[in-house]
Amino acid sequence: MFRRGQEIANPVRFKFNGQTITSEDGDTIAAALLAAGVTHFRTAPEDASNRGPLCMIGNCFECLVDIKGKGSRQACRERVVEGMSVRSHPGLVVPKAQP
Amino acid sequence: MTHDVLVIGAGPGGLSVASGLARAGACVQVIDEQPYAGGQIFRASEKSARAGNEIRGWLGEEYSGGLDLIRSAKRQERIDWQFATSVWDIRCEDDHIELGLVHGETASITQARHVVLASGAMERPAPFKGWTLPGVMGIGAAQTLFKDAGLVPENGVVLAGSGPLLYLFANQLLSAGVRPGAILDFAAKWVSAQHLVPLTRVAWHSRTALLKGLKWRSRIARAGIPHLFGVDELEAVGKDEVQGVHYRKGGQSHQFETSLLLVHDGVIPNTHMTVAAGCDHNWLAQQQYWQPGLNDKGQTSQQGLWVVGDCAGIMGAEAAEIQGRIVARNIAGKLGLAIGKAEATQAQKDLAELKKLAALRQFIDLQYPPAKTFATPADDTVICRCEAVTAGEIREIAQLGCQGPNQARAFTRAGMGPCMGRGCGLSVSRLMAEVSGNDIEQVGHYSTRTPLKPVTLSQLASLNDT
Ligand SMILES: Cc1cc2nc3c(=O)[nH]c(=O)nc-3n(C[C@H](O)[C@@H](O)[C@H](O)COP(=O)(O)OP(=O)(O)OC[C@H]3O[C@@H](n4cnc5c(N)ncnc54)[C@H](O)[C@@H]3O)c2cc1C
Ligand code: FES
Numbered sequence: 001m002f003r004r005g006q007e008i009a010n011p012v013r014f015k016f017n018g019q020t021i022t023s024e025d026g027d028t029i030a031a032a033l034l035a036a037g038v039t040h041f042r043t044a045p046e047d048a049s050n051r052g053p054l055c056m057i058g059n060c061f062e063c064l065v066d067i068k069g070k071g072s073r074q075a076c077r078e079r080v081v082e083g084m085s086v087r088s089h090p091g092l093v094v095p096k097a098q099p
Numbered sequence: 100m101t102h103d104v105l106v107i108g109a110g111p112g113g114l115s116v117a118s119g120l121a122r123a124g125a126c127v128q129v130i131d132e133q134p135y136a137g138g139q140i141f142r143a144s145e146k147s148a149r150a151g152n153e154i155r156g157w158l159g160e161e162y163s164g165g166l167d168l169i170r171s172a173k174r175q176e177r178i179d180w181q182f183a184t185s186v187w188d189i190r191c192e193d194d195h196i197e198l199g200l201v202h203g204e205t206a207s208i209t210q211a212r213h214v215v216l217a218s219g220a221m222e223r224p225a226p227f228k229g230w231t232l233p234g235v236m237g238i239g240a241a242q243t244l245f246k247d248a249g250l251v252p253e254n255g256v257v258l259a260g261s262g263p264l265l266y267l268f269a270n271q272l273l274s275a276g277v278r279p280g281a282i283l284d285f286a287a288k289w290v291s292a293q294h295l296v297p298l299t300r301v302a303w304h305s306r307t308a309l310l311k312g313l314k315w316r317s318r319i320a321r322a323g324i325p326h327l328f329g330v331d332e333l334e335a336v337g338k339d340e341v342q343g344v345h346y347r348k349g350g351q352s353h354q355f356e357t358s359l360l361l362v363h364d365g366v367i368p369n370t371h372m373t374v375a376a377g378c379d380h381n382w383l384a385q386q387q388y389w390q391p392g393l394n395d396k397g398q399t400s401q402q403g404l405w406v407v408g409d410c411a412g413i414m415g416a417e418a419a420e421i422q423g424r425i426v427a428r429n430i431a432g433k434l435g436l437a438i439g440k441a442e443a444t445q446a447q448k449d450l451a452e453l454k455k456l457a458a459l460r461q462f463i464d465l466q467y468p469p470a471k472t473f474a475t476p477a478d479d480t481v482i483c484r485c486e487a488v489t490a491g492e493i494r495e496i497a498q499l500g501c502q503g504p505n506q507a508r509a510f511t512r513a514g515m516g517p518c519m520g521r522g523c524g525l526s527v528s529r530l531m532a533e534v535s536g537n538d539i540e541q542v543g544h545y546s547t548r549t550p551l552k553p554v555t556l557s558q559l560a561s562l563n564d565t
Contacts, residue, residue, distance in 0.1 A: 001234055001359045002241075005154055005249040005275055024248065026146065031248035039233035039340045046487035050339045052233030054484075056240035057139065058132065058552070059221050061485060061517040071555065077132065 002034045014084040023080050030056065030063045030075035041065055041075060042089035064089040102128040102179065103434055104213045105198060107186050107372070110138015111165070112408025112419035113217030114172040119427025121175035123436045128209070129178055130200065132185040132552070136172065138408075139219055139239065140416045141165030143247040154249045157275040161267065162246065168420065187550040189214070189376045191401040196376075199549070206558045213403045213430050216373060217423070220366035220409035223388070224522045225260065225473040226482045226490070229335030230362070238268050238363035251275045252359050257344055259283035259333055260363040262467045266315035268361075273322055280357055281325045283346050285364075285470045288328040297462045305459040332472050335360050364470050368410045371521060375547040376401055382540050383412065387469045388525065389544055397426040405430065418456045421449045474529050482530070483523035485516020493527055497534035504528050504545045517553065520545040 010025035016033060023032030030053045033041065040050040042064045053063040056076045063075040068085035070078075075086075104120055106113045109131035117127045129136075137144040144165045147155050155163050172178065181202065188199025188208075196214040200207050222237040229235065238258060244250040251272065256279050258265050269279055290298055302309065319326050332347040336354075343356045367388035370380060378399040379392040390412040391399050398405050407426050408419035428438055428446060476482060478491030488511045496510050504527045507513060513527055514520030520527075524545045532539040 001253060002244065002250045003253055005157070005245070005251045006152055027248050031244055031250055034244065035248070035250055041233070044231070044484075044487055049231060049487075050233050051231060051484070052340075053236060054240060055222060055237055056243040057221065059518060059521045064517070074553075079134070 001037070001039060004035050012080045012082050014080055014082065014086060016086045017088055025080070027080050028056075028076050029065060029067075029073075029078050029080055029086060032080050033065075033075065040088060043091035045091040048091070066090075100195065100211055102126045102209075102211050104128075104215060104430060105130065105196075105209065105211045106215045106217055107131075107198075108138060108217035108219055108408070108410075109133070109136040109172075109180075109182075110217060110219050110408060110419065111140065111168060111416040112219070112410075112423045113138070113215070114168050115420040115423025116215050116217060116405075116407050116427045116430075117178050117423075118172045118175055119424050120430060121177035123427065123431035123434075123438060123442075125177065125431060125434055125436060127178050128181060128211075130181045130184050130186060130198070132183065134183045136169045136180075136182075137165055138217075138416075139243070141169065142243055145169060147246070147249075152249065154245070154275075158246060158271055159274065165416075185552040186218075186372065187552040187554050189372055189549075189551070191376050191404060194403075196401075196403055199554075201552070201554050201558050204555075204558055205561045206554055208562065213405065213433070215405045215407060215426060215430070216410055217406075217408045217419070218369045218372060218410045220413060221369055221521065223364045223367045223469060223473075224525060225362050225364040225470070226476045226480050226523075226526055227333045227335070227362075227473060228477060228480050229337070229341070231481050231484055232335050232337050232341045233339070234337065234341030234358055235335050235360045235362065238264055238361045239366070241359075241361050242268055242271070245271065245275075251277050252279075252361070254278045255280040255357055256359045256361060257281050257283060257355055257357040258361050258363070259285075259330065259344065259346070261285040261470060262363055262365045263312055263315075263463065264363050266312060266319065269319050269324065270315045273318060273324075278322070279324050281327065281355055282319065283330040283333070283344070283348075283355075284326060284328045285330055285472075286328060286467055290466060294462065294465045297458075297465055301455075301458045301462050304455050305462075308459060331470075333360075333362070364473050365467060366409065366413055367525065368412060370410070370544075371519070371547055371551055373399060373404075373406065373410070374544065375549065375551055376404055378404065380544070382538075384539075385468070386413065386464055387474065387529070388413075396429040397422065398429075414456060414460055418453060418460075421453050421456070425449055425453075474526075475533065476526070482526040483511075483513035483516065483520075485518050485522070486512040486514075488513040488523070490526070490530055493530045494534050497531045501531070503543050504531060505543075507531065508545060514545050519547065519551075 103125040184202040373391040
């Protein structure tokens with residue numbers, strides 16, 4: 001989907017679903033994941049569909065991930081930190097109530 | 100109260116209002132949730148300038164020009180900068196306004212007599228079949244990745260929708276050596292006869308802007324990128340992520356393979372905060388969005404609450420800067436601060452310039468109206484992405500006599516998810532108006548409750564320590 005326009009100059013390593021990802025210092029988690037080819041950030045609780053970032057400015061909440069020690073956060077607003085551990089947001093499937 | 104004025108947003112509007120007030124002698128605090136100044140248009144401009152990298156060159160003069168504005172604001176000693184800080188609450192009291200802030204793991208409350216909202220715009224949510232698939236994003240979103248992280252789409256990316264941002268972004272991509280697979284343009288190729296009059300009205304004084312648009316388009320053509328005009332329907336297809344796009348043009352269906360579909364249907368004001376603050380809003384029918392009602396000074400219906408820039412109504416970055424200067428003078432007047440002679444002369448020029456920009460905007464708005472297909476999504480299209488509510492469900496409860504968006508929210512859960520209705524608010528109001536046949540002003544919009552941005556219980560608990 002995306003590639004880096006420039007090579008990484010100041011590498012920062014973190015884990016996503018147990019896999020090590022190398023990103024540029026100062027990247028948002030969303031940018032780091034997209035550059036690494038990740039498209040599935042969260043699972044929608046209603047229909048278990050895959051979701052990924054839509055707006056990149058903190059409005060849509062499609063980029064939710066779980067950051068160890070912080071809980072559920074927007075990947076487009078949080079920046080990468082060396083050694084952090086991130087998981088995709090599970091989205092427990094809840095059946096829809098009938099009106 | 101430690102500050103005379105609090106400014107929310109450090110884009111062109113916020114930077115300009117803060118500079119103007121600081122120069123007049125006021126103590127100002129600027130709050131922005133981003134770690135850098137610049138707003139959406141000049142996003143991460145300081146960061147890329149520091150790195151001295153090629154990315155600035157690819158983004159062009161449009162982007163690099165913002166650095167002067169940022170640097171001149173940063174030289175003002177009376178401005179206190181609060182970056183990486185979100186506003187999650189706004190309350191208008193009798194003689195002051197209170198804001199709830201969160202920075203890192205700490206929440207705090209601050210207040211001032213005057214608050215300026217310069218929180219900008221968001222891309223208009225454009226619901227169509229398949230738009231929830233990973234790999235469908237806003238053009239502005241992809242541009243944000245470009246500015247902030249130097250990420251560029253791979254060759255074959257498809258740009259769809261309408262507006263000048265399509266052409267600007269395609270040019271930025273060509274500079275970066277990226278070849279879009281196609282541009283699916285909802286606009287007509289040429290200005291239609293009925294828009295010629297507004298065009299001639301702005302042609303001379305807006306010639307630079309108009310020529311720039313033509314230059315962008317001709318570069319796309321010269322590069323041999325397929326640029327299709329008059330496209331009127333989209334569908335993203337794929338299993339777990341986008342694999343292609345189906346579109347209609349001239350009554351026929353076509354398709355295109357791609358792993359990234361970027362869509363844009365213009366931008367709309369961020370009215371979440373003005374709605375939460377209880378301000379009056381007007382519906383702008385031509386552009387299909389709500390905007391806060393302002394008096395001729397730039398103040399909302401709430402005493403001491405002012406709005407500048409695109410969150411007051413979409414006028415673009417240049418106008419945001421001018422509005423910032425105007426509102427800075429008006430607030431300085433209220434604070435009893437003297438305004439110099441030079442400033443008074445500038446005031447005249449600013450009003451004249453704003454009038455020209457308004458005429459240009461009127462032409463742009465006519466040429467790039469919001470797409471019909473996104474306003475009238477098919478019944479099986481998801482409109483509330485958080486709660487997976489479809490257009491059909493909203494139509495159904497509207498037919499059953501549901502009394503407006505807030506009741507629809509309670510019935511269907513549309514707008515109850517984490518984005519709090521930012522993504523579906525407009526669609527729900529439009530669908531309910533479509534079914535009931537009522538004007539959208541009668542139908543109304545979602546009400547908004549605190550917190551405006553997510554805050555955790557431990558962040559809230561930290562309020563006791565401050
Ligand atoms: C994604 C996107 C990309 C765009 N790119 C361009 C472009 O390249 N060229 C162009 O001409 N126009 C662009 N625009 C249009 C844009 O609206 C500009 O006209 C211009 O940036 C508007 O300036 P502004 O000062 O009104 O607001 P903005 O520049 O949008 O600045 C608003 C600021 O407020 C902050 N903010 C918002 N809510 C909160 C909150 N609750 N708490 C704390 N801070 C908050 C934001 O972080 C942001 O920095 C873009 C719009 C979007 C949405
Ligand atoms: S991508 Fe929209 S909130 Fe992060």
